[in-house]
Amino acid sequence: MGASRTRREEALMNRSASDRHWYRNGVARALTLVGALLITAIGVTAAAAPRATGSDEPGIVWLCRPGQPHDPCSIGLNATEVAANGEKTVVPARPAADSPFDCFYVYPTVSGEPAMNSDLQVQPAETGVARFQASRFSQVCKVWAPMYRQTTRATIAAYPDLNLPAESIDTAYTSLKAGFEDYLKHYNHGRPIVFLGHSQGAAMLIKLLSGIVDHDAGLRDRVTLAVILGGDVEVKPRSATGGSFRHLPVCTRTGQSGCVLAYSSFPGTPPASALFGRPGQGVALQSGQTAKTGVQVACVNPAAPRGGKAALEPFFLATRANAVTTPWITYPGLYSARCETGSKGAAWLQVTKSTGTRDKRRVVPVWPDADYGYHLNDANLALGNLVADVAAAESMWTATHH
Template sequence: MTLSLRMAASVTVLLICGGFLNSTVAAAQPAPAIAPQWLCSPDLASDPCDLPSDTTDLGTGKVTPAQSVNESDKPVDCFYVYPTVSDQIALNADLTAQPEIQSIASYQAARFSTQCRVFAPIYRQMTLTPGIAGGVLGAPLAPLAYSDVLAAWNDYLAHDNNGRGVILVGHSQGTMMLRKLIHDEIDPNPQLRSQLVGAFLMGGNVLTARGSTVGGDFENVPLCTGRGETGCVVAYSTAVADPLLSLFGNSSIDLLSAPLGLRTGPAYEVACTDPGPLSGDAGPVGITIPSSPFAFGIISILLGYTSFPDGAPTSATTWTTSAERAVGACTEVNGYRMYQFHLTTPGQQVNELPLFSSHLVDMNLGYDRLVSIADQQIQTYLAGN
């Protein structure tokens, strides 16, 4: 199927969803926030954010043993909001830890657990289908999802934070929720800004004023520009080919920010912070994922088609890094600011989805560089506090 045909197919699906939603939007009214439900928390005996860190690198054959860190020894916390992953046939997901939600938390948050206590709320997110289409078409779905995230954040501050530093981690819809949270709750609050160790807001169109590190989503919280810098944001979306039509990277073609009242438009630019210089590792990197299969569903099917058409990398250890290596850089092509990468070794290629580029590997491509950035931020934060 050619790229243009696949784009047409995606648009057709959106329109079909839109036809269905015309009769259901009226029923999708915001509901009051309810008591937080935690997917990951230090109070849980086990959760999907607590995977051991032992890793096999298929490119080098190196096996790295698990790093054992007691919860009480972790100096800061991470607050993680997962991306669009729910397979439920509903506009908003319910508050259950569905298998696909557990899998994505392991994929995206568990690697950070060597650095921080991980708190991750379950929230009534816009579902893969028809929720995202419904939100784009105007149903009040995103505010309902955000009400859960905000309630969990306030609960965490009231009962668990105790003045500790915090790292925010999100992807896609999770990043959209955290953009709203930082904009409303953290950016205007000097005390909370002083506790912000850093934020990893991946695949979600973080905006700044053109040519600036602030002035879009946030007036005071800047993009990260140097190693060990704290209180700043790491943000980018990945791509392989030059973007032609994507939901990510272009502030003028952004259907995902408006449902929460976030800024859009040509006065702003989408953030791209190169993780190479920020981590101190600009060399080729692999894709690091849990060795256990992703829970079956829409995301696992898409991962099989796009990211791992020859099969996901796996090994006897908890984590596996792909044999293939890639290098990348922030680029601006056709009005899109993206982290574009290409393979430096032979192996399976990363295919791209129409409208989504290589969205599914935003976090896991060079995953350990993000963990290294977090570690350096923590050291700087502790030295200053």
């Protein structure tokens, strides 16, 4: 461990009492709870974690890699559909036998290590979130996910406005970039790519796409779809490009390929202090997007990319309390959503629950507070829609490249 990193870690440990109080009662608690729920729901243990399978390049470890033992992105996909009246129906699903498309997944903040940045050891937190967010995409692609030296929960908690130390962001991005370059060099072989990222993973993906892919016509042509959730992709007002990316546009219709599907979910207008959905603050700072004016946060409804309100297809990992025999559970008709815009460039996916008085299905909470909205469930509230969006984009990509 280098001296500079030691000093930084000491600084983290010496943050003010108010920050430590926030840490105990804010996002760290929320992320710890989510990690515990994931592990409880899927029975992940350290012994069941994927082996640290490297590639031809030193220092590369794969969280998800097709064919590796105990791959968290290749699990059972059958789901139990629970209707508003409580009726249950099993919905079968399975990974694609040999998809011609790859998915490159960048996971959100989950590391509980006490350092400023994580190491590359695969832990239950990483396997849990990969199963929770990425595994259902195996129906439509081969899922790849490198470990990266992400900014840890401890560091996030010490900087509640997400204005993180530049060295921590640089460490995370450099590590992810190495994983992506290794993937391109040894495994991609010119295959079309779907990019998937959430939260810190979305911020790192914005940096990766803007720094490597957006200006490379050859790579850009391989982009089937980029799903960037809870990361604040930005565009120029009334434009599909011009903020985060110069060439890659946000999606404006169903079945469009080569575009970006992005949103942050809230039950209503995000507070002025929100960490998502407002330009130049919160998560946007992790990708270097500091402008508060002249840009608009992008929102694409995964259930209706052209706009308007439509039903979401949520999927969650089942727990014992759900009393089902499948690894997944889904609630049709429980949620609907539409993109909304506000003042000062704000935009968000406004999620509403069923108003039926007989509908007793449990809904996800806003957690840990209003600044986060439904952030912890951005992906799973619309996971069925997102998988369908990827499939539609793949069909379009195939039609335009053959």
